Amino acid sequence: MISTIARLTLKRLIRGQAMWVALGIAILPVIVAIVLRQAVHDRVERLAFTLELYVVEMFVLSVVPALFVASSIGEEIEDKTITYLWSRPLSRWHVIAGKLLALAPIAMGVTLVGWLLSIQVASDALAPAWTIVGIAAAALAISMVAAGIATLAPKHGMALTIIYMLLFDVPIGEIPASLQVLSITHQARLLAGISAHGVYDMTDRIAPAITMAVLAGVWLALGLWKIRRTEA
Amino acid sequence: MSVVVADHCSKWYGHVLGVSDVTWTLKGGIVGLLGPNGAGKSTLIKMMSGLLRPSRGSLTVFGKNPFDDVEVRRRIGYAPEHEKTWDTLTALELVEAMAKLAGVANARKAATSALEQMGMTEAMNRRVKGFSKGMRQRTKLATAIAHDPEFLLLDEPLTGVDPMARIDIVEQIRKLGEAGKTIIVSSHVLYEIEALTSDIVVIYRGQVLAEGNVYEIRKLIDQHPHRIRVECDQPRVVAAALASADHIARLVFERGAVLIETRDPDRCYDQLAAAVLDGGVAVSSLSSPDNNLGAVFDYLTGDRR
Numbered sequence: 001m002i003s004t005i006a007r008l009t010l011k012r013l014i015r016g017q018a019m020w021v022a023l024g025i026a027i028l029p030v031i032v033a034i035v036l037r038q039a040v041h042d043r044v045e046r047l048a049f050t051l052e053l054y055v056v057e058m059f060v061l062s063v064v065p066a067l068f069v070a071s072s073i074g075e076e077i078e079d080k081t082i083t084y085l086w087s088r089p090l091s092r093w094h095v096i097a098g099k100l101l102a103l104a105p106i107a108m109g110v111t112l113v114g115w116l117l118s119i120q121v122a123s124d125a126l127a128p129a130w131t132i133v134g135i136a137a138a139a140l141a142i143s144m145v146a147a148g149i150a151t152l153a154p155k156h157g158m159a160l161t162i163i164y165m166l167l168f169d170v171p172i173g174e175i176p177a178s179l180q181v182l183s184i185t186h187q188a189r190l191l192a193g194i195s196a197h198g199v200y201d202m203t204d205r206i207a208p209a210i211t212m213a214v215l216a217g218v219w220l221a222l223g224l225w226k227i228r229r230t231e232a
Numbered sequence: 233m234s235v236v237v238a239d240h241c242s243k244w245y246g247h248v249l250g251v252s253d254v255t256w257t258l259k260g261g262i263v264g265l266l267g268p269n270g271a272g273k274s275t276l277i278k279m280m281s282g283l284l285r286p287s288r289g290s291l292t293v294f295g296k297n298p299f300d301d302v303e304v305r306r307r308i309g310y311a312p313e314h315e316k317t318w319d320t321l322t323a324l325e326l327v328e329a330m331a332k333l334a335g336v337a338n339a340r341k342a343a344t345s346a347l348e349q350m351g352m353t354e355a356m357n358r359r360v361k362g363f364s365k366g367m368r369q370r371t372k373l374a375t376a377i378a379h380d381p382e383f384l385l386l387d388e389p390l391t392g393v394d395p396m397a398r399i400d401i402v403e404q405i406r407k408l409g410e411a412g413k414t415i416i417v418s419s420h421v422l423y424e425i426e427a428l429t430s431d432i433v434v435i436y437r438g439q440v441l442a443e444g445n446v447y448e449i450r451k452l453i454d455q456h457p458h459r460i461r462v463e464c465d466q467p468r469v470v471a472a473a474l475a476s477a478d479h480i481a482r483l484v485f486e487r488g489a490v491l492i493e494t495r496d497p498d499r500c501y502d503q504l505a506a507a508v509l510d511g512g513v514a515v516s517s518l519s520s521p522d523n524n525l526g527a528v529f530d531y532l533t534g535d536r537r
Contacts, residue, residue: 015320088333089306232283
């Protein structure tokens with residue numbers, strides 16, 4: 001059931017416009033990297049700009065999963081096409097699981113492509129492995145957040161997810177206070193080991209990974225709780 | 233075993249009433265669910281398909297609550313009223329996916345067969361995006377029947393369909409009924425339902441007003457004066473020719489028309505034809521407001537308003 005919904009979702013995604021829009025957004029860090037390359041000629045100096053590239057990547061992370069996951073779930077409920085799915089012999093969480101199964105990897109892939117290319121362009125090197133893990137984990141977590149928000153508020157699911165990310169998650173992640181623990185993008189940065197001085201070796205990657213999972217899990221649980229009660 | 237049992241079933245959307253205290257049992261066959269727009273037909277159908285749950289009372293399908301019981305929905309086929317569907321898919325992809333989700337082993341074969349049955353053989357590999365309203369209706373019906381359910385819920389399946397397609401769809405629904413399916417077809421147009429079945433349930437303002445044979449409902453209409461509206465160039469000539477007839481209850485002049493109320497429609501139509509011919513009247517339109525379901529509701533609900 002879940003795989004059928006995932007295939008259906010993928011087919012619709014490929015034939016729609018969201019993929020192209022997302023790819024357009026995902027190349028933003030690459031554009032910044034190209035500008036950086038033109039402005040700074042010393043390769044070692046450019047490596048220190050990893051944090052700046054990550055800041056751009058946070059914008060991509062805030063938008064791309066919302067574009068895929070929140071819009072897919074929100075439109076399904078708002079357009080009432082969800083009635084086709086809910087009138088079938090499947091549990092409602094199957095729909096969310098199917099959508100995430102199809103769209104979260106795409107969101108991860110699209111954001112990672114932008115990240116890998118931007119690091120490559122900026123430093124003529126492969127992105128450090130943990131930055132890949134951090135960004136992939138963030139894309140997955142934000143996809144779960146998007147699924148939760150879109151289920152709670154389908155009409156404006158995508159917009160609310162982007163607003164939540166850009167006006168709450170990203171800013172509080174930058175505040176040097178205990179509140180920043182609630183930021184997925186901050187946890188992703190810790191997991192990736194990105195600092196103002198470049199990429200460093202984190203000793204504790206378990207805590208940010210668990211925190212990120214909990215934050216995403218809470219949103220997803222809220223969505224699943226809501227969808228059980230939602231009527232079409 | 234009854235297919236549907238509604239026991240004091242009510243549904244509210246906030247403060248808006250959808251269905252009010254419906255107690256009703258459906259044994260089988262093709263049943264027409266009749267009511268004007270906003271009467272509660274779609275709400276009742278959605279409760280039967282498991283999309284809504286009653287606010288009060290209970291509604292079961294095959295003895296199970298379709299909102300909570302996943303398995304009972306395998307026995308139900310639902311074609312929604314709304315037109316929205318996954319437009320970027322082809323009809324075959326859409327119906328196949330729906331069949332798969334209903335647990336059909338060979339979904340492609342089942343989808344092809346359902347689309348062929350609905351007269352979509354030529355168009356099944358085209359995207360739904362470019363479909364006419366009639367083709368969309370046929371595709372929706374195919375999604376409802378592809379998994380061979382025992383109970384079909386068809387919400388306004390004939391709305392917006394051209395006359396030829398209407399005949400074809402009616403024929404297909406009748407065949408499904410003859411094959412032993414229990415079918416509920418909703419409509420706000422009486423003649424659409426009359427073409428399908430004589431068993432109807434009349435719903436109005438969320439309540440079941442009447443159920444039974446459509447002809448019995450018709451008799452209710454016949455007990456009341458029948459209205460005929462004649463749009464013509466000389467309404468007064470027509471009125472003068474009919475005024476003295478004993479079956480005429482009332483004549484009302486409207487702009488470019490006369491509304492006749494008669495207790496004997498057959499005699500009235502004969503005399504009307506004679507009056508038109510004798511008076512050289514040019515008739516631009518002849519209609520009977522009583523030929524729509526609204527008149528039935530007016531009669532049935534006259535004392536409730």
